[in-house]
Amino acid sequence: MSERRTTAVLDRTGLDALVQVLRARGRTVIGPTVRDGAVVLADLATAEELPFGWGTEVEAGRYRLVPRADGAAFAHTTGPQSWKAFLHPEREKVWDADRTADGRLSVAEAPRARPSYAFLGVRPCDLRAVAIQDRVLAGGRYQDRGYRERRAGAFLIAAECTEPGATCFCVSMGSGPGADAGFDLALTELVDETGHRFHVRAGSDAGDELLAEVPHRPAEPETQAAARDAVDAARERMGRAMPPVDLRTLLGDSLEADRWDDVAARCLTCGNCTMVCPTCFCTTTEEITDLTGDHAERWQRWDSCFDLDFSYLHGGPVRASARSRYRQWLTHKLSTWYEQFGSSGCVGCGRCITWCPVGIDITEEASALHDELAARLRRHDQEGENGRKESEP
Amino acid sequence: MTDVPLPYRVTRVRPETADTVSVTLAPAGAAAVAPFVPGQFAMVYAFGVGEIPVSVSRIGHRELVHTIRAVGAVSAALCALRPGEQVGLRGPFGTGWSLGRAIGQDLLVMAGGIGLAPLRPLVAAALAAPHAYGRLNLLVGARTPDDLLYAGRLRAWTAAHGPPRCAVAVDRPSPGWWGRVGVVTTLLNGARFTPRNTTAFVCGPEVMIRAAARELVHRGLAPHRIRVSLERNMRCATGHCGHCQLGGVLLCRDGPVIGWNRAEGLLSVREM
């Protein structure tokens, strides 16, 4: 089937038409736009609101917008938000409970708006993140109904990466910079002597069908090759990389590592990494009652494993030290996530590095843990060797 | 989050100790939750206060009994319930004790404090199928005789010499105390079981679980035949809130009962 999928080329007019067609179909189009000094995700009325001519300069603990002469719309890195803000919102009412005068209780699922989203400009790392949250929130025995509904109705337009940032490491997580699955349409932006254009591949019937309604021209081999080359070039320009080892085993074997004390001395336990992470899904509950006392509401809102209350049990937190909370986060993300949900929880988007106020770098921490474990194993081998020598006659 | 709580009516409230009560719940309307197996838990909702996980301590045809200790706002509200009042109920959640996997074996049930509550329906199920299992031992530890759950039942069992073969030890006795004094593991000397052909079911404070499981391994039980019930913070019970993680285990989904072969490593890492 997939080889029959449409490939095409859109110019800026075509991109704008794409947004208009989606809106005409009643979809809320969410995409990147410049606001408050950052590229944020927001409701777009037209493609003109995309961050044309803006790039980003990122480093550990640093994010700046920089103007680009080429006018590209998707030459920025991921911003502080991810698509989970829309699919798995920060705060959501779960149920309404009422108690009658004679003490009868009734609880009803909270009515939900059913937005029909189109996400424009989903990075391949974020596509992977959506797939991961699908498994967590809608792939098990129980499903988060709100998530499932919003997700089932969402139309995903990927934007492949041609300008990776200094904190990006999707290549080492196998999630980018090209998009291979999980999208309805995938765009590759090209700005060269031939002009500003978008190579488009459909990834679903819905994508094929939508593309048919948008003015486009067939994808000529040169543009196809240029799109491929641009993504390949991005692959070579990753700002960072995870150590090339089995991270699941590494973290599993590093629970008592000294490195946790080192990172705990820097970590503020602010939880920024969990808020910006596109896969972090944890929530807590709030019970709200009105003044009459006859109506109560249950809300869920994002929670963070860095919060002391997160592990509260019988009068105190199980994870009290910063060491244990950072370890929980990193170990969950890179290792125990496999046991729980069948994959890594990290997609290499680099947000946790960029938005950490003290610049803690997940790739650097993983490398340090690897070095420590390797040194420990060398020591053991050495001791074993010495032991054998001593026992020789 | 999934499924809203169903209304359940309190039909009976029975004080067990100074801070613990057993609450009997029956569906308030036509709708009832699916049947529970021993070791599973429900999310019990106190209107306007909140929801907590509570193990089931007796499984009736439509009725459920929950033994609840007042330690927080929600549990205190549940302990203060009166007959006729209503609560919300979701469940059943979690793995049970998996008694069926112990067919043909001796059973060793070890409880500490409130940990007896989730084990009570297990004992009831084993007693109801006397030919399916070998010898049934029930060893119970508590702080004082006044802190003992189901004291009348335990005393009768102890006097009758079984089944279950029951022994009870308290840390601090009071005048007239009829059982033993000491830690629950000392009761193992009086239990009757063949270690190689025994499944143990252990619930209580984590320190007690660790001490009991180590002693059982020392006595020759296979770690996977020692089933322990663990506790962590829990919000949703459906595997979505992330609170009940213990390493790779989501206790609401993969627990609360897990084998000691899995639990030992998880409990040995501090602040896991």
Added chain:
Amino acid sequence: MTSATTLTAALPAEHRARLMRHAREVSFPAGTRLFEEGRRADRFWIVRTGTVVLDVHVPGRRAAVIESLGHGELVGWSWHIPPYVWHLGAEAMSQVRAWEFDAEAVREMCARDPGFGRAIAVWVGHVVADRLRAARIRLLDLYGPYGSGSPP
């Protein structure tokens, strides 16, 4: 907690047989005092059936029960460690059947035969260590409303 402390588990067969040659079968009705705090520790027992409680005398109060001992367990270890004086009292809580041993005779055997002496010392050491561990666990007050210990 006590797997290593019962006689069959703790003493090699050969030493066990030697010890048992000195055993006397005894029986106590419920309420019998086996020994009192501060008295000379000249005997010890291994419980066959029934329960023996260890207690401490508190002036003006009923004796405080510290621990109870049942089938297979050693009653008394002070006979093995100078100054050979009981530091608790012991009472039969129910009808008790037990093996009784003369402490002085066993101590003499230990002095004459280092192998036997070491085996007895290891056994008694196990019992003491085991009761220390149990006492420490009970010191935690595990079953209190918040488990034990203070929040961090």
